[in-house]
Amino acid sequence: MKEIKSVASAPGKVLWIGSYSVVFGGIGHVIAVNKRVHAECRISNENLFETSYGIFKNRGNELIESVLNQFRVMYGNIPKFHVKLINDPEFIINGRKSGLGSSSAATVALTACIFSLLSGENNPDEVHKIAQRANYERQKGIGSGFDVASAVYGSIVYRRFTSIEKMDYYVKPLRINKELVMAFIGESFDTVSSVAEFVKKKDDPRFKEIMSMIEEENKFAIELIEKGRVEEAVEHVRLARNMLVNLATEVVNVKIENDLTRKLEEIAEREGAIFSLSPGAGGESVVAIGDNLERVKEAWSKIKGISVITLKEDEGLKFEV
Ligand SMILES: Nc1ncnc2c1ncn2[C@@H]1O[C@H](COP(=O)(O)OP(=O)(O)O)[C@@H](O)[C@H]1O
Numbered sequence: 400m401k402e403i404k405s406v407a408s409a410p411g412k413v414l415w416i417g418s419y420s421v422v423f424g425g426i427g428h429v430i431a432v433n434k435r436v437h438a439e440c441r442i443s444n445e446n447l448f449e450t451s452y453g454i455f456k457n458r459g460n461e462l463i464e465s466v467l468n469q470f471r472v473m474y475g476n477i478p479k480f481h482v483k484l485i486n487d488p489e490f491i492i493n494g495r496k497s498g499l500g501s502s503s504a505a506t507v508a509l510t511a512c513i514f515s516l517l518s519g520e521n522n523p524d525e526v527h528k529i530a531q532r533a534n535y536e537r538q539k540g541i542g543s544g545f546d547v548a549s550a551v552y553g554s555i556v557y558r559r560f561t562s563i564e565k566m567d568y569y570v571k572p573l574r575i576n577k578e579l580v581m582a583f584i585g586e587s588f589d590t591v592s593s594v595a596e597f598v599k600k601k602d603d604p605r606f607k608e609i610m611s612m613i614e615e616e617n618k619f620a621i622e623l624i625e626k627g628r629v630e631e632a633v634e635h636v637r638l639a640r641n642m643l644v645n646l647a648t649e650v651v652n653v654k655i656e657n658d659l660t661r662k663l664e665e666i667a668e669r670e671g672a673i674f675s676l677s678p679g680a681g682g683e684s685v686v687a688i689g690d691n692l693e694r695v696k697e698a699w700s701k702i703k704g705i706s707v708i709t710l711k712e713d714e715g716l717k718f719e720v
Protein backbone atom coordinates (compact mmCIF):
# COMPACT_ATOMS: atom_id res chain seq x y z
CA MET A 400 0.00 0.00 0.00
CA LYS A 401 1.25 3.50 -0.80
CA GLU A 402 2.28 5.41 2.31
CA ILE A 403 0.25 8.57 2.83
CA LYS A 404 2.27 11.71 3.34
CA SER A 405 1.63 15.39 2.96
CA VAL A 406 4.06 18.14 2.09
CA ALA A 407 3.60 21.89 2.52
CA SER A 408 5.76 25.00 2.70
CA ALA A 409 5.22 28.55 3.96
CA PRO A 410 7.18 31.78 3.40
CA GLY A 411 8.92 34.23 5.68
CA LYS A 412 7.97 37.91 5.62
CA VAL A 413 9.00 41.54 5.75
CA LEU A 414 6.60 43.94 7.51
CA TRP A 415 7.26 47.36 6.00
CA ILE A 416 3.93 49.16 6.58
CA GLY A 417 2.18 49.05 9.95
CA SER A 418 4.88 47.99 12.41
CA TYR A 419 3.47 48.45 15.93
CA SER A 420 0.35 50.27 14.70
CA VAL A 421 -0.97 46.89 13.47
CA VAL A 422 -0.91 45.63 17.08
CA PHE A 423 -3.38 48.40 17.97
CA GLY A 424 -5.79 47.71 15.10
CA GLY A 425 -4.00 49.64 12.35
CA ILE A 426 -3.68 48.61 8.73
CA GLY A 427 -0.46 46.99 7.52
CA HIS A 428 1.20 45.63 4.43
CA VAL A 429 3.53 42.65 4.61
CA ILE A 430 5.66 41.16 1.86
CA ALA A 431 6.03 37.37 1.72
CA VAL A 432 9.55 36.34 0.70
CA ASN A 433 11.23 33.36 -0.90
CA LYS A 434 12.80 31.97 2.28
CA ARG A 435 10.50 29.17 3.34
CA VAL A 436 9.85 26.52 5.98
CA HIS A 437 9.21 23.04 4.55
CA ALA A 438 7.06 20.45 6.31
CA GLU A 439 6.62 16.78 5.47
CA CYS A 440 4.25 14.66 7.57
CA ARG A 441 3.29 10.98 7.76
CA ILE A 442 1.12 9.05 10.18
CA SER A 443 3.42 6.76 12.17
CA ASN A 444 3.66 4.32 15.11
CA GLU A 445 5.51 6.87 17.21
CA ASN A 446 5.95 10.63 17.34
CA LEU A 447 9.19 11.71 15.70
CA PHE A 448 9.89 15.33 14.80
CA GLU A 449 13.05 16.08 12.81
CA THR A 450 13.46 19.85 12.75
CA SER A 451 15.96 22.66 12.16
CA TYR A 452 15.93 23.01 15.95
CA GLY A 453 16.75 19.36 16.72
CA ILE A 454 15.11 15.95 16.81
CA PHE A 455 12.24 15.44 19.23
CA LYS A 456 10.77 12.01 20.09
CA ASN A 457 7.42 11.55 21.75
CA ARG A 458 6.77 15.26 22.47
CA GLY A 459 7.65 18.06 20.08
CA ASN A 460 9.07 21.42 21.10
CA GLU A 461 6.79 24.28 22.19
CA LEU A 462 5.97 25.28 18.62
CA ILE A 463 5.06 21.75 17.52
CA GLU A 464 2.98 21.11 20.64
CA SER A 465 1.13 24.41 20.18
CA VAL A 466 0.01 23.17 16.75
CA LEU A 467 -0.78 19.59 17.82
CA ASN A 468 -2.83 20.93 20.75
CA GLN A 469 -5.15 22.68 18.30
CA PHE A 470 -5.78 19.38 16.53
CA ARG A 471 -6.31 17.60 19.88
CA VAL A 472 -9.01 20.16 20.67
CA MET A 473 -10.59 19.77 17.21
CA TYR A 474 -10.43 15.97 16.84
CA GLY A 475 -10.03 14.60 20.40
CA ASN A 476 -7.61 11.75 19.77
CA ILE A 477 -5.03 12.31 17.07
CA PRO A 478 -2.61 9.76 15.59
CA LYS A 479 1.17 9.86 15.99
CA PHE A 480 3.26 11.53 13.34
CA HIS A 481 6.66 11.44 11.70
CA VAL A 482 7.34 15.08 10.79
CA LYS A 483 10.21 16.85 9.04
CA LEU A 484 10.12 20.60 9.62
CA ILE A 485 13.08 22.27 7.95
CA ASN A 486 13.80 25.98 7.50
CA ASP A 487 15.71 27.56 4.63
CA PRO A 488 19.11 28.54 6.09
CA GLU A 489 18.54 32.32 5.76
CA PHE A 490 16.16 32.31 8.74
CA ILE A 491 19.34 32.28 10.80
CA ILE A 492 22.15 34.67 9.84
CA ASN A 493 25.48 34.35 11.67
CA GLY A 494 23.81 32.36 14.44
CA ARG A 495 21.03 34.91 15.08
CA LYS A 496 17.39 35.03 14.02
CA SER A 497 17.04 37.06 10.85
CA GLY A 498 13.58 38.45 11.62
CA LEU A 499 12.13 36.78 8.53
CA GLY A 500 9.75 34.92 10.83
CA SER A 501 10.65 31.24 11.09
CA SER A 502 8.19 30.58 13.91
CA SER A 503 5.12 31.75 11.99
CA ALA A 504 6.21 30.05 8.76
CA ALA A 505 6.93 26.82 10.68
CA THR A 506 3.56 27.04 12.47
CA VAL A 507 1.72 27.45 9.17
CA ALA A 508 3.68 24.77 7.27
CA LEU A 509 3.16 22.24 10.08
CA THR A 510 -0.52 23.11 10.54
CA ALA A 511 -1.12 22.73 6.80
CA CYS A 512 0.57 19.39 6.51
CA ILE A 513 -1.16 17.87 9.58
CA PHE A 514 -4.53 19.33 8.55
CA SER A 515 -4.15 17.86 5.10
CA LEU A 516 -3.40 14.38 6.57
CA LEU A 517 -6.29 14.46 9.04
CA SER A 518 -8.99 16.07 6.91
CA GLY A 519 -7.91 15.13 3.40
CA GLU A 520 -8.41 18.79 2.48
CA ASN A 521 -6.02 21.54 1.41
CA ASN A 522 -7.94 24.48 2.83
CA PRO A 523 -5.83 27.64 3.42
CA ASP A 524 -8.58 29.49 5.34
CA GLU A 525 -8.90 26.65 7.87
CA VAL A 526 -5.12 26.37 8.13
CA HIS A 527 -4.94 30.11 8.79
CA LYS A 528 -7.43 29.98 11.66
CA ILE A 529 -5.78 26.98 13.31
CA ALA A 530 -2.28 28.45 12.93
CA GLN A 531 -3.40 31.83 14.34
CA ARG A 532 -4.79 30.09 17.43
CA ALA A 533 -1.60 28.04 17.91
CA ASN A 534 0.54 31.15 17.50
CA TYR A 535 -1.67 33.24 19.79
CA GLU A 536 -1.54 30.67 22.57
CA ARG A 537 2.23 30.22 22.23
CA GLN A 538 2.81 34.00 22.30
CA LYS A 539 0.29 34.45 25.12
CA GLY A 540 -1.76 36.91 23.11
CA ILE A 541 1.11 39.27 22.24
CA GLY A 542 1.48 40.29 18.60
CA SER A 543 -0.81 40.98 15.67
CA GLY A 544 -0.64 37.72 13.71
CA PHE A 545 0.39 39.51 10.49
CA ASP A 546 3.22 37.00 10.08
CA VAL A 547 0.93 33.97 10.27
CA ALA A 548 -1.49 35.58 7.80
CA SER A 549 1.26 36.28 5.27
CA ALA A 550 2.70 32.78 5.71
CA VAL A 551 -0.72 31.58 4.47
CA TYR A 552 -1.80 34.25 1.97
CA GLY A 553 1.52 35.71 0.73
CA SER A 554 1.92 39.50 0.37
CA ILE A 555 -1.16 41.04 1.94
CA VAL A 556 -2.90 44.07 3.35
CA TYR A 557 -3.67 43.02 6.93
CA ARG A 558 -5.75 44.22 9.84
CA ARG A 559 -5.63 42.20 13.03
CA PHE A 560 -8.63 40.39 14.54
CA THR A 561 -10.24 42.21 17.47
CA SER A 562 -10.43 38.94 19.41
CA ILE A 563 -9.13 35.44 18.81
CA GLU A 564 -12.66 34.01 19.14
CA LYS A 565 -14.16 36.36 16.54
CA MET A 566 -11.29 35.95 14.04
CA ASP A 567 -12.56 39.10 12.33
CA TYR A 568 -9.23 39.88 10.65
CA TYR A 569 -8.99 41.61 7.27
CA VAL A 570 -6.72 40.07 4.66
CA LYS A 571 -6.37 41.12 1.04
CA PRO A 572 -3.63 39.80 -1.25
CA LEU A 573 -1.50 42.63 -2.67
CA ARG A 574 1.91 42.16 -4.24
CA ILE A 575 4.33 45.07 -4.63
CA ASN A 576 6.42 43.49 -7.42
CA LYS A 577 9.68 45.11 -6.36
CA GLU A 578 13.16 43.81 -5.62
CA LEU A 579 14.27 43.49 -2.02
CA VAL A 580 17.72 43.38 -0.47
CA MET A 581 18.28 42.88 3.23
CA ALA A 582 21.24 43.71 5.47
CA PHE A 583 21.77 42.11 8.88
CA ILE A 584 23.68 44.11 11.43
CA GLY A 585 24.34 41.35 13.95
CA GLU A 586 21.92 42.63 16.60
CA SER A 587 18.96 40.72 18.06
CA PHE A 588 15.91 42.78 18.91
CA ASP A 589 13.46 41.70 21.60
CA THR A 590 10.11 42.15 19.85
CA VAL A 591 7.98 40.99 22.79
CA SER A 592 9.48 43.49 25.29
CA SER A 593 9.33 46.29 22.76
CA VAL A 594 5.64 45.62 22.00
CA ALA A 595 5.00 45.46 25.77
CA GLU A 596 6.48 49.00 26.13
CA PHE A 597 4.16 50.25 23.37
CA VAL A 598 1.16 48.62 25.07
CA LYS A 599 1.96 50.45 28.33
CA LYS A 600 1.53 53.79 26.54
CA LYS A 601 -1.58 52.94 24.53
CA ASP A 602 -3.90 55.29 26.45
CA ASP A 603 -1.51 58.25 26.49
CA PRO A 604 -3.16 61.07 24.48
CA ARG A 605 0.05 61.81 22.54
CA PHE A 606 0.38 58.13 21.68
CA LYS A 607 -3.19 58.01 20.36
CA GLU A 608 -2.79 61.19 18.34
CA ILE A 609 0.44 60.12 16.66
CA MET A 610 -0.91 56.61 16.02
CA SER A 611 -3.95 58.04 14.27
CA MET A 612 -1.73 60.22 12.05
CA ILE A 613 0.42 57.18 11.24
CA GLU A 614 -2.74 55.29 10.34
CA GLU A 615 -3.82 57.99 7.87
CA GLU A 616 -0.49 57.89 6.04
CA ASN A 617 -0.44 54.09 5.97
CA LYS A 618 -3.96 54.03 4.53
CA PHE A 619 -2.95 56.47 1.78
CA ALA A 620 0.11 54.39 1.03
CA ILE A 621 -1.88 51.17 0.72
CA GLU A 622 -4.50 52.79 -1.52
CA LEU A 623 -1.71 53.95 -3.85
CA ILE A 624 -0.08 50.51 -3.90
CA GLU A 625 -3.48 49.06 -4.83
CA LYS A 626 -3.42 51.40 -7.84
CA GLY A 627 0.10 50.24 -8.74
CA ARG A 628 1.63 53.61 -7.69
CA VAL A 629 4.31 52.26 -5.36
CA GLU A 630 6.75 55.17 -5.91
CA GLU A 631 4.11 57.66 -4.69
CA ALA A 632 3.07 55.33 -1.88
CA VAL A 633 6.55 55.27 -0.35
CA GLU A 634 6.36 59.00 0.39
CA HIS A 635 3.44 58.27 2.73
CA VAL A 636 5.23 55.26 4.19
CA ARG A 637 8.17 57.56 4.88
CA LEU A 638 6.02 60.10 6.74
CA ALA A 639 4.41 57.35 8.80
CA ARG A 640 7.78 55.81 9.52
CA ASN A 641 9.27 59.09 10.75
CA MET A 642 6.31 59.56 13.06
CA LEU A 643 6.69 56.02 14.38
CA VAL A 644 10.38 56.53 15.09
CA ASN A 645 9.56 59.73 17.00
CA LEU A 646 6.74 58.05 18.90
CA ALA A 647 9.03 55.17 19.84
CA THR A 648 11.86 57.46 20.95
CA GLU A 649 9.93 60.23 22.65
CA VAL A 650 6.80 58.63 24.08
CA VAL A 651 7.49 54.91 24.39
CA ASN A 652 11.22 55.08 25.09
CA VAL A 653 12.26 52.27 22.75
CA LYS A 654 14.87 52.57 19.97
CA ILE A 655 13.62 50.99 16.75
CA GLU A 656 16.41 52.48 14.61
CA ASN A 657 20.05 53.10 15.52
CA ASP A 658 23.10 54.80 13.94
CA LEU A 659 23.93 51.75 11.86
CA THR A 660 20.40 51.12 10.55
CA ARG A 661 20.14 54.82 9.63
CA LYS A 662 23.50 54.73 7.86
CA LEU A 663 22.46 51.65 5.85
CA GLU A 664 19.17 53.32 4.90
CA GLU A 665 20.95 56.44 3.70
CA ILE A 666 23.33 54.36 1.59
CA ALA A 667 20.44 52.35 0.13
CA GLU A 668 18.50 55.42 -0.94
CA ARG A 669 21.62 57.10 -2.31
CA GLU A 670 22.38 53.98 -4.37
CA GLY A 671 18.93 53.82 -5.97
CA ALA A 672 16.45 52.16 -3.57
CA ILE A 673 13.05 53.85 -3.57
CA PHE A 674 12.76 53.23 0.17
CA SER A 675 14.71 51.65 2.99
CA LEU A 676 13.84 50.95 6.63
CA SER A 677 14.47 48.65 9.54
CA PRO A 678 11.41 46.38 9.13
CA GLY A 679 9.15 44.70 11.68
CA ALA A 680 9.94 45.53 15.28
CA GLY A 681 13.18 47.18 14.05
CA GLY A 682 16.81 47.27 15.09
CA GLU A 683 18.12 43.97 13.69
CA SER A 684 18.06 44.39 9.91
CA VAL A 685 17.51 46.91 7.12
CA VAL A 686 15.58 46.26 3.94
CA ALA A 687 15.94 48.16 0.67
CA ILE A 688 13.06 48.20 -1.81
CA GLY A 689 13.43 49.15 -5.46
CA ASP A 690 13.86 48.06 -9.06
CA ASN A 691 17.54 47.49 -9.53
CA LEU A 692 19.39 47.07 -6.27
CA GLU A 693 22.79 45.78 -7.43
CA ARG A 694 24.49 49.02 -6.33
CA VAL A 695 22.84 48.89 -2.93
CA LYS A 696 24.00 45.34 -2.47
CA GLU A 697 27.54 46.22 -3.46
CA ALA A 698 27.73 49.27 -1.20
CA TRP A 699 26.27 47.42 1.80
CA SER A 700 28.57 44.44 1.29
CA LYS A 701 31.62 46.70 1.72
CA ILE A 702 30.63 47.54 5.30
CA LYS A 703 32.35 45.41 7.93
CA GLY A 704 30.15 43.04 9.93
CA ILE A 705 27.12 43.32 7.62
CA SER A 706 25.60 40.26 5.91
CA VAL A 707 23.52 40.93 2.80
CA ILE A 708 20.92 38.73 1.11
CA THR A 709 18.63 39.20 -1.88
CA LEU A 710 14.95 38.36 -1.36
CA LYS A 711 12.16 37.86 -3.87
CA GLU A 712 8.49 38.34 -3.27
CA ASP A 713 6.93 34.88 -3.03
CA GLU A 714 3.65 33.01 -2.80
CA GLY A 715 1.99 32.13 0.48
CA LEU A 716 1.28 28.58 1.65
CA LYS A 717 1.92 25.85 -0.93
CA PHE A 718 0.63 22.31 -0.64
CA GLU A 719 3.21 20.30 -2.51
CA VAL A 720 1.67 16.82 -2.63
N1 LIG B 1 11.52 24.24 11.86
C1 LIG B 1 11.25 24.45 13.14
N2 LIG B 1 10.96 23.40 13.94
C2 LIG B 1 10.69 23.57 15.24
N3 LIG B 1 10.67 24.76 15.84
C3 LIG B 1 10.94 25.84 15.11
C4 LIG B 1 11.24 25.75 13.72
N4 LIG B 1 11.47 26.98 13.25
C5 LIG B 1 11.34 27.82 14.29
N5 LIG B 1 11.03 27.14 15.41
C6 LIG B 1 10.80 27.69 16.77
O1 LIG B 1 10.63 29.09 16.67
C7 LIG B 1 11.66 29.77 17.41
C8 LIG B 1 12.09 31.01 16.62
O2 LIG B 1 11.10 31.97 16.80
P1 LIG B 1 11.47 33.48 17.03
O3 LIG B 1 12.57 33.60 18.04
O4 LIG B 1 10.19 34.20 17.27
O5 LIG B 1 12.13 33.88 15.63
P2 LIG B 1 11.44 34.20 14.24
O6 LIG B 1 11.45 35.72 14.19
O7 LIG B 1 12.35 33.59 13.21
O8 LIG B 1 10.07 33.65 14.24
C9 LIG B 1 12.78 28.77 17.56
O9 LIG B 1 13.53 29.00 18.73
C10 LIG B 1 12.02 27.45 17.63
O10 LIG B 1 11.58 27.22 18.95
Ligand SMILES: C[C@@](O)(CCOP(=O)(O)OP(=O)(O)O)CC(=O)O
Pocket residue numbers: 414417418419420421422498499500541542543544545590594678679680681
Ligand atom coordinates in the same frame (compact mmCIF):
# COMPACT_ATOMS: atom_id res chain seq x y z
C1 LIG C 1 6.10 45.17 16.23
C2 LIG C 1 5.17 44.30 15.39
O1 LIG C 1 4.17 45.13 14.80
C3 LIG C 1 5.92 43.66 14.25
C4 LIG C 1 7.00 42.68 14.64
O2 LIG C 1 7.53 42.20 13.47
P1 LIG C 1 8.85 41.32 13.31
O3 LIG C 1 8.89 41.00 11.86
O4 LIG C 1 10.02 42.04 13.86
O5 LIG C 1 8.47 40.08 14.20
P2 LIG C 1 9.34 38.92 14.87
O6 LIG C 1 9.96 38.20 13.73
O7 LIG C 1 8.29 38.12 15.59
O8 LIG C 1 10.35 39.56 15.78
C5 LIG C 1 4.51 43.27 16.31
C6 LIG C 1 3.38 42.51 15.63
O9 LIG C 1 2.73 43.03 14.72
O10 LIG C 1 3.12 41.39 16.07
